[in-house]
Amino acid sequence: MIETERAGRAFKVRGSVVHAVRDLSFRIEPGEFVGCLGPNGAGKSTTIKMLCGILTPTSGRVRVAGLDPSRARTALARRIGVVFGQRTTLWWDLPLRDSFELVRLLYKVDRKLFAARLDELTEALDLGGFARTPVRQLSLGQRMRGDLAAALLHDPEVLVLDEPTIGLDVVSKAGIRSFLLRVNAERGTTVLLTTHDLGDVERLCRRVLLIDHGRLAFDGSVGDLMATAPGPATIEEVVTRLYTRGRAAPPPVEPV
Ligand SMILES: Nc1ncnc2c1ncn2[C@@H]1O[C@H](COP(=O)(O)OP(=O)(O)OP(=O)(O)O)[C@@H](O)[C@H]1O
Numbered sequence: 395m396i397e398t399e400r401a402g403r404a405f406k407v408r409g410s411v412v413h414a415v416r417d418l419s420f421r422i423e424p425g426e427f428v429g430c431l432g433p434n435g436a437g438k439s440t441t442i443k444m445l446c447g448i449l450t451p452t453s454g455r456v457r458v459a460g461l462d463p464s465r466a467r468t469a470l471a472r473r474i475g476v477v478f479g480q481r482t483t484l485w486w487d488l489p490l491r492d493s494f495e496l497v498r499l500l501y502k503v504d505r506k507l508f509a510a511r512l513d514e515l516t517e518a519l520d521l522g523g524f525a526r527t528p529v530r531q532l533s534l535g536q537r538m539r540g541d542l543a544a545a546l547l548h549d550p551e552v553l554v555l556d557e558p559t560i561g562l563d564v565v566s567k568a569g570i571r572s573f574l575l576r577v578n579a580e581r582g583t584t585v586l587l588t589t590h591d592l593g594d595v596e597r598l599c600r601r602v603l604l605i606d607h608g609r610l611a612f613d614g615s616v617g618d619l620m621a622t623a624p625g626p627a628t629i630e631e632v633v634t635r636l637y638t639r640g641r642a643a644p645p646p647v648e649p650v
Contacts, residue, residue, distance in 0.1 A: 395552055395584045396422040396445060401454035402608075403440050414440040415608045418454070422586060422601075424551070427578045429599030430588040433637045437608040438588040442556045445586070446476050459551055472501060475545030479557035482541055484529040490540045491525045494547060501548040508547065515543040518573055535566035542570070546577065553577065555587035559594055571597050592629045604636060612636060 401418045404411050415437040422428050432438050443449040444456050447463030447470055456463055459473040477483070484493040498508045516522055519539040524532060532540060538558065545553065558574075559567045575598060577583050589595065595602060595616060602619050604612035612619065616629075623632045 395424045395426075395459060396420075396586060397455075397457040398441075398444075399455040401441075401444060401451045401456050403437075403444055403449055404452045413608050415444070415451075415605075418605070418608070418610055420603055420610060420613055422584060424584050425578070425582045426601060427575075427585045427599055428587075428601045428603060429595045430586060430603045430605060431590075431592075431595065431633060432588075432605035432611075436605045438605055439556055440608075441605065442476075442554055442586075442588060445554055446470075446474065472548060473550055474552045474554060475548070475550040477538075477541045477545045477553075477555045477558055479538065479555070479560040482529065482537055484537070484540055484544055486530045487528055489526045489528055490521065490532070493529060493540070494544060497544050497547050503548050507549075511547055511549060512543075515546060518576065519543055520569075534561050535563065535569075538562065538566070538570060539573075542573065546583075549581070550583070552584045552586070555585070557589055558587055559589065559591050567591070567593070574598060592633060596629055604633075606637065 398418050398420055401415060402413065403415045404413050418441065430438050430441065440449060444451050445458050445463055447467040450464040458470060461470045461473070463470050484490065485496060488496070494512060497503075498505075503511075516525065519542060521539060521543060524536050529537060529540065542558070559570055562570065571594065574585060578585050587594065587598070599616060601615055602612065603610060604619075612622070620627070620629065620632055623635065627635075
């Protein structure tokens, strides 16, 4: 469903070249729920942007639902839902309900199917109380639920999420997580999410990709990830060890 083959993306910055992603190869099968981890600046968002067709790889190949994302953006848009936790795709000044109607028109979703899907999503994400509120007046948690609904209104086969739980309180996070598990289990939607929240990984992901310095540093189950530690460890300890492997340990914090 998602496939990258030695994919790379370089940027020219003030006369030098930054390799944001290099030689990235992985395959995600239909129905998988995969988490993408990595330290800040590792290349996660660049990877997601290549999968959505926002960025074209400068080397290698990317395929999503059999399509080349940067060449077939319109065709892909019908098969993929995307949420960027740090940026809304909704119309800021419009009531949430009107944003959904625009999504319906953009994706040419049949009116009846749209109404049924919107009812389901309204119930599952508890959108009823703020459907008529302009997006700019929504809390972050409400806005994220709105963004998720907008990404799923056309019933895509693939859902790609860039930090979907960022800034949410524990209750909102739990709601979003159980919703995502439901979407994956009930509709068989393939989910790929990036996150810095290891709770997302523990509760949601059966498989983890770890990107470091633009390269794939780990690909396996959460159990395999935990088994990389020499002894009993928390997931925070395991991931810290992988993120700092081969690097100087951060200086200890001196008490004042
Ligand atoms: N448009 C761009 N122009 C130049 N460099 C870029 C651009 N986008 C990303 N980069 C660089 O590519 C590298 C990877 O960035 P990216 O945003 O993919 O990392 P990330 O893993 O998503 O980080 P974070 O967890 O902090 O969001 C970084 O060094 C970043 O500065």
